Amino acid sequence: MSLQDDLNAVRRNLDELTRKVEQLEQKAARQSPAGSSSPTPPGQGMVSIPDTPYDSAMWTDTDDEGLGARDRRAP
Known part of the structure; x- marks a missing residue:
């Protein structure tokens, strides 16, 4: 396809949209x-x-994401 054909196809699609x-x-x-x-x-x-x-x-029994529990050391 030529550039002009591509532009015409895009124009038709844009009009339909x-x-x-x-x-x-x-x-x-x-x-x-x-x-x-x-x-x-x-x-x-x-x-x-x-x-x-x-x-x-609310956060007393939660783990720190990626770090583990609060009372333990991270690896």
Whole structure:
């Protein structure tokens, strides 16, 4: 294939991709119209993580990754 044939193939693929994306956007707009106040399904929302430090008591029986248990020396 020549360079021009390659460019034409890329152009056709890009046009097809653009059409598919537009179809998906239209379909998504029909399924959930803007301004609808439907609740977010469980497990689908954003989860906020507090800035406060974790309770150090949670980590008393854990191993340091790659180093082994806290009361033993690493190899």
